[in-house]
Amino acid sequence: MPGETWQTDPPYQQPDRPSVERAAFRRKLRGACHCGRIVYWLSKDEPLASKYCHCNDCKVLHGAPFQWAAIFHKSDMAFQHGAAGLRFYNSATERAEHDLPCKVSCSHCGTLVMDEGRNMVLLFPTLLSLEDEKQRRNFEAQCHIFYPQRVVDIPDGKPKWAGLDTKSSLVGES
Ligand SMILES: [Zn+2]
Numbered sequence: 001m002p003g004e005t006w007q008t009d010p011p012y013q014q015p016d017r018p019s020v021e022r023a024a025f026r027r028k029l030r031g032a033c034h035c036g037r038i039v040y041w042l043s044k045d046e047p048l049a050s051k052y053c054h055c056n057d058c059k060v061l062h063g064a065p066f067q068w069a070a071i072f073h074k075s076d077m078a079f080q081h082g083a084a085g086l087r088f089y090n091s092a093t094e095r096a097e098h099d100l101p102c103k104v105s106c107s108h109c110g111t112l113v114m115d116e117g118r119n120m121v122l123l124f125p126t127l128l129s130l131e132d133e134k135q136r137r138n139f140e141a142q143c144h145i146f147y148p149q150r151v152v153d154i155p156d157g158k159p160k161w162a163g164l165d166t167k168s169s170l171v172g173e174s
């Protein structure tokens with residue numbers, strides 16, 4: 001059935017199961033949830049972008065003042081046990097199912113792992129084991145989005161967008 005192959009496509013394609021599309025997966029960075037049942041690997045140690053999101057959905061779903069997300073291609077991520085042990089939630093439909101874009105978390109401990117889009121993943125770098133200063137710098141956020149919905153001011157000099165970056169207007173720091 002179309003659309004039913006997602007459990008064997010990246011990022012759920014397991015790192016030790018190569019395919020025509022992905023000959024070999026190089027494990028470069030490791031991420032894990034709080035209870036350790038969910039482990040994933042990244043084949044790159046530098047995201048396409050990194051940002052802080054202050055939107056109301058992120059604040060509620062994360063139980064945190066804002067969300068920190070790093071963007072990767074799906075092909076650069078591989079869950080150790082595929083889709084097993086993961087829970088899915090689509091915030092638009094409010095249905096707990098794998099309907100993109102959706103929120104992905106550990107079904108046991110509840111740790112939020114990533115937002116899965118159609119082509120990209122927005123993963124939460126606080127789960128990663130970053131080993132040195134260079135890797136930490138790679139993940140440094142470039143901007144803030146949905147900043148007017150913030151609960152805390154972050155006067156860090158980084159660009160602050162009213163909505164999505166480059167698709168909204170820039171706003172002041174406070
Ligand atoms: Zn867990």
Ligand SMILES: [Zn+2]
Pocket residue numbers: 053054055056057058059067146
């Ligand atoms: Zn958000």
